[in-house]
Amino acid sequence: xxxxxxxxxxxxxxxxxxxxxxxxxxxxxxxxxxxxxxxxxxxxxxxxxxxxxxxxxxxxxxxxxxxxxxxxxxxxxxxxxxxxxxxxxxxxxxxxxxxxxxxxxxxxxxxxxxxxxxxxxxxxxxxxxxxxxxxxxxxxxxxxxxxxxxxxxxxxxxxxxxxxxxxxxxxxxxxxxxxxxxxxxxxxxxxxxxxxxxxxxxxxxxxxxxxxxxxxxxxxxxxxxxxxxxxxxxxxxxxxxxxxxxxxxxxxxxxxxxxxxxxxxxxxxxxxxxxxxxxxxxxxxxxxxxxxxxxxxxxxxxxxxxxxxxxxxxxxxxxxxxxxxxxxxxxxxxxxxxxxxxxxxxxxxxxxxxxxxxxxxxxxxxxxxxxxxxxxxxxxxxxxxxxxxxxxxxxxxxxxxxxxxxxxxxxxxxxxxxxxxxxxxxxxxxxxxxxxxxxxxxxxxxxxxxx
Numbered sequence: 205x206x207x208x209x210x211x212x213x214x215x216x217x218x219x220x221x222x223x224x225x226x227x228x229x230x231x232x233x234x235x236x237x238x239x240x241x242x243x244x245x246x247x248x249x250x251x252x253x254x255x256x257x258x259x260x261x262x263x264x265x266x267x268x269x270x271x272x273x274x275x276x277x278x279x280x281x282x283x284x285x286x287x288x289x290x291x292x293x294x295x296x297x298x299x300x301x302x303x304x305x306x307x308x309x310x311x312x313x314x315x316x317x318x319x320x321x322x323x324x325x326x327x328x329x330x331x332x333x334x335x336x337x338x339x340x341x342x343x344x345x346x347x348x349x350x351x352x353x354x355x356x357x358x359x360x361x362x363x364x365x366x367x368x369x370x371x372x373x374x375x376x377x378x379x380x381x382x383x384x385x386x387x388x389x390x391x392x393x394x395x396x397x398x399x400x401x402x403x404x405x406x407x408x409x410x411x412x413x414x415x416x417x418x419x420x421x422x423x424x425x426x427x428x429x430x431x432x433x434x435x436x437x438x439x440x441x442x443x444x445x446x447x448x449x450x451x452x453x454x455x456x457x458x459x460x461x462x463x464x465x466x467x468x469x470x471x472x473x474x475x476x477x478x479x480x481x482x483x484x485x486x487x488x489x490x491x492x493x494x495x496x497x498x499x500x501x502x503x504x505x506x507x508x509x510x511x512x513x514x515x516x517x518x519x520x521x522x523x524x525x526x527x528x529x530x531x532x533x534x535x536x537x538x539x540x541x542x543x544x545x546x547x548x549x550x551x552x553x554x555x556x557x558x559x560x561x562x563x564x565x566x567x568x569x570x571x572x573x574x575x576x577x578x579x580x581x582x583x584x585x586x587x588x589x590x591x592x593x594x595x596x597x598x599x600x601x602x603x604x605x606x607x608x609x610x611x612x613x614x615x616x617x618x619x620x621x622x623x624x625x626x627x628x629x630x631x632x633x634x635x636x637x638x639x640x641x642x643x644x645x646x647x648x649x650x651x652x653x654x655x
Contacts, residue, residue, distance in 0.1 A: 379417040
């Protein structure tokens with residue numbers, strides 16, 4: 205290595221590389237010049253060139269995350285010792301879990317570790333993540349009695365709350381321990397906590413405290429109860445409200461659930477003109493990104509274009525179902541456009557004749573709907589098996605609104621208005637309106653928009 209010092213020289217420095225001729229004679233190297241104390245001196249470091257292959261090998265260094273801190277008793281173990289600990293599950297799970305990260309750092313892969321230790325790749329990930337979640341609980345200074353609950357078999361529970369913030373993890377951990385939740389219930393709790401802020405503006409939202417995990421879970425059940433009530437499922441409606449009553453923590457939330465159970469109206473509903481106790485509200489839901497992937501039950505429906513009027517609605521397949529060991533979806537006839545929706549109660553209740561109609565905007569819906577964007581596209585899910593216009597407060601899919609209007613091929617109308625103009629049969633009863641996914645949920649449709 206040759207070090208040259210250049211003092212206030214106007215000549216550019218030259219580097220010896222495989223692509224530029226060297227200005228230095230390697231057989232007549234000068235001794236290094238003494239360093240100058242001049243404040244404007246510039247030091248150039250010339251490194252002898254290496255082979256191209258060696259340079260490429262040094263340039264590419266794949267990133268590996270640093271291993272989690274190892275417990276003191278494992279820090280001096282060699283690789284074989286760490287593998288033995290994992291193979292025999294020696295010690296608490298949260299102590300040997302960091303060994304997995306350390307072995308990854310040494311170059312092991314999940315399949316290799318699975319072959320050596322018997323711990324599957326899924327379980328490796330669960331252990332590593334759960335150990336990190338537990339460490340965050342330790343940093344939050346959670347009650348030791350609560351923390352000790354996870355010492356045996358707690359990795360599965362802690363893994364489910366991984367997406368929550370540190371403060372949310374602490375409150376959720378305490379709540380699930382006190383209520384003896386299993387992994388499935390813990391997953392529901394975590395989803396409810398994450399979902400609560402997104403539902404601002406929905407019925408009852410302000411009555412439940414988003415900082416209390418029990419209130420978040422109760423609000424989720426409260427929302428499900430509204431869907432069951434709309435779908436005319438009184439048993440499911442009451443069951444959901446009873447679960448909400450068991451989960452709720454705040455007094456305001458408890459009172460709101462009791463009001464719903466007793467059939468009482470809140471102050472806002474009492475002030476509405478022409479209040480109808482038997483009014484049927486069609487649920488309007490906002491799709492969430494990834495919601496279909498998280499659903500254990502989904503519904504596949506044919507999609508029709510509203511501008512095609514009744515032609516596509518009548519021609520669309522009436523039934524499709526999963527068959528065989530893999531649940532391959534088969535329709536009674538071919539169709540070009542389909543949509544997959546989560547198994548919401550109104551959709552899951554459709555046995556035959558379900559169809560989704562795509563509208564370019566929401567102006568086809570009755571009511572004022574002032575609180576949300578009427579110009580965004582929507583899907584209207586209708587039951588073609590229920591065509592007769594029976595209930596005044598139900599909503600029905602009709603051609604041109606049933607009043608001679610041709611502004612839109614199809615439209616949604618209230619039963620009372622259809623009866624007034626003598627319409628006795630529709631294309632189907634509307635059971636659900638779906639809005640497209642987006643990040644903000646502040647403009648969610650509320651019940652009064654359907655008056």
